[in-house]
Amino acid sequence: MRFIVTRLVVLLLGMATTLVYAAEPINERRALFNYQILCQGCHVGDGRGGKGVPNMKGLVGQFLKISKGREYLVRVPGSANSALNSRELAELLNWMIPFFGKDSAPKEFKPYTEQEVQILRENPLMEVVEYRAKLMKEILLLEP
Numbered sequence: 001m002r003f004i005v006t007r008l009v010v011l012l013l014g015m016a017t018t019l020v021y022a023a024e025p026i027n028e029r030r031a032l033f034n035y036q037i038l039c040q041g042c043h044v045g046d047g048r049g050g051k052g053v054p055n056m057k058g059l060v061g062q063f064l065k066i067s068k069g070r071e072y073l074v075r076v077p078g079s080a081n082s083a084l085n086s087r088e089l090a091e092l093l094n095w096m097i098p099f100f101g102k103d104s105a106p107k108e109f110k111p112y113t114e115q116e117v118q119i120l121r122e123n124p125l126m127e128v129v130e131y132r133a134k135l136m137k138e139i140l141l142l143e144p
């Protein structure tokens, strides 16, 4: 009996934390607007980038295959140092990844939460180009 009660408490606590930390629903219009105002200047309307800005089309979701890659998408200066608050940034990324990345993200991709983004962006990346190349190598090694 005590075992069952303990299990129940653990289960309920788990549900409560999921509720508190679940990602907010995406407001697509706001996400697109924020992208157009703050990101599009470099990343271009369709996400193809150019001039040193990487192409996100059909690709950006691949970073989610490894945890450092998931962190990278938030810690990259364009994201981390943006004028958006962490809730808006989480929303923008959750919208942007499938919108530009199409099915490059793994199916089990869990949307970013405000709390996760808040913690990650406090540690923005330096030496981004080298770091990105290292991540890409790790990701390519995962492929069969």
Ligand code: HEC
Pocket (backbone or CB within 6 Å): 035, 038, 039, 040, 041, 042, 043, 052, 053, 054, 055, 056, 060, 073, 074, 076, 077, 078, 079, 082, 092, 128, 129, 132
């Ligand atoms: C001044 C130009 C510029 C702006 C504005 C900008 N970015 Fe970027 N972004 C870059 C560059 C350059 C990279 C490649 C990594 C690096 O050198 O920072 C990049 C990389 C990224 C990546 C990783 C993609 C990859 O394939 O490596 C994400 C995610 C990203 N930016 C999100 C954003 C978001 C979200 C915004 C708007 C809030 C934004 N960026 C605004 C220039 C910009």
